[in-house]
Amino acid sequence: MGQPPMLARSLNRVGNWHLNVEEPLEALQCHQEALAIFQQLNDPHGIAETLDLLGMASYLGGDLVQGTRYYEQAVTLFRQLDDRVGLTSSLASLALRGALSITNTMVSAATTLAELLPDVEMALKIAREIGQRSGETYALYQLGLCLSAQGEYRRALDALQQSLLIAEELEHRQWMVTAHLASGALYLDLLFLPMAQQHLEQALRLSHEIGSRHWIHTTAGSLASICILQGELVRAESILDAELSEDAPVQTLGQRMAWLARAELALARGDPNLTLQITDRLSTSAANVSAQRGIPRLSKLRGEALAALHQAAEAETVLRSAQEITTAQGARPLLWRICVALGNLYQTQSREAEAERAFSTARTIIEELAANIPDEQVQEHFLRESSALLPRTRAIFSPRRAAKQAFGGLTEREREVAVLIAKGKSNREIADQLVVSYRTIETHVGTILSKLAFSSRAQIAVWAVEIGLVKQAE
Helix, strand or coil: CCHHHHHHHHHHHHHHHHHHCCCHHHHHHHHHHHHHHHHHHCCHHHHHHHHHHHHHHHHHCCCHHHHHHHHHHHHHHHHHHCCHHHHHHHHHHHHHHCCCCCCCCCCCCCCCCHHHHHHHHHHHHHHHHCCCHHHHHHHHHHHHHHHHHHCCHHHHHHHHHHHHHHHHHHCCHHHHHHHHHHHHHHHHHCCCHHHHHHHHHHHHHHHHHHCCHHHHHHHHHHHHHHHHHCCCHHHHHHHHHHHCCCCCCCCCHHHHHHHHHHHHHHHHCCCHHHHHHHHHHHHHCCCCCCCCCCCHHHHHHHHHHHHHCCCHHHHHHHHHHHHHHHHHHCCHHHHHHHHHHHHHHHHHCCCHHHHHHHHHHHHHHHHHHHCCCCCHHHHHHHHHHHHCCCCCCCCCCCHHHHHHHHCCCCCHHHHHHHHHHHCCCCHHHHHHHHCCCHHHHHHHHHHHHHHHCCCCHHHHHHHHHHCCHHHHHC
16 A cells, blocks of 8 residues: 555656756656546545645646646645645745746736735745744745735845845755845846846856756846846847757746747847747747737737837737736736837827827836835936836926826825825825735835925825815815
8 A cells, every 4th residue: 555655756756857857748747647646545645745746837837827726726635634834835836826027928827916915925924833944935935026026126125035045044045046036037127237137147056056947947038138138139149048949949937938038139139020930939839828818028029029010000909908918917017118118119100199198107107116116226226227218208298297297296106195194094094095015105105205305294294285185186
């Protein structure tokens, strides 16, 4: 009776090896065979652990929808078994079902990014309760990914710094890779490229040390993207050539990240046709893709390539679809970039009013994101670099921009906060009403005080009433 369980566990170990060398189909086959054995034995622990492994094999193999099904089954079983270690792992991993920096070349299995947070926060809570440090660093990494994708940079940076610190204390090189990778992606979002490059070079070095093709390809793609933004196109090509052959498939998470960077490189070199070929290949090979379930990051790049080829109507359709999906997801860091791409497209067609609306939306999102950057130097750099991608502000503003100028330079969200302060709401009550974090409101209040040169909430309240904001909101 002892032989079948040993065989199943051996199959799971072999499956893990296949996944690490980026052979997801072989990994899935091993885990499925193991699952069948555990099911025949009616071994719930073996079934739960294998479902967890099948979830990760599916995720890294490019199928977030199927992976989520496996993880949801694993979570149910781990809860029934009161296996808190297994539950921590599956809950944290479920975060990967959303459009995060490492999964946004695939079809998301989550409608919004916000829905990911309860699972990963519960995973972190359990890991801390049972004193599982490796589980804690993994949950913190996933939390950082989720928060970064929404533009909640303050909390994201804090989570990733904690994750890296624990991983270094444990000398756990794989979790060091993940923390550096996620930190690099975050600083890439913030256009703070030297810091992003530093983290990703560390991640790539550690990936080679542990011999993981998955992490090598994932990290190489992100590092190449940074080089492209810095104008170092030869280095970007060198990184990609060293890690991924030009005839490599586009199946796994890591391979797709590297191919996305190749598409970006082609566009930067003035070859939009090649960019289209690569993005079309990435789209058609994606699991679960449909007219209703697109991949906004690919669509943005495809729209820019179409615009470069003067196929304006198709470019607009692609970019507007990406804008709609990204808005629904709550992926603000990607959304402002899509708005800039749309604004640039409208400008080429002399559709000035539509261009200004797109740029105005981008400006507002940029300002809101900047308010959530804790480091003043990084904040100023982000504002400067992102603003450089926008046309200079004109004398005639859109209604939203004009309102901002009229109300002390406050963004639309900051004006909402000021009105609620005038109505006597506490920061916690404001956070609940606006469905954002408490720290985000703290940041908004600090920014309002700074912009208006005030020192107290009472001054904000009086100002909001006197200038007519409160009456306007009623």
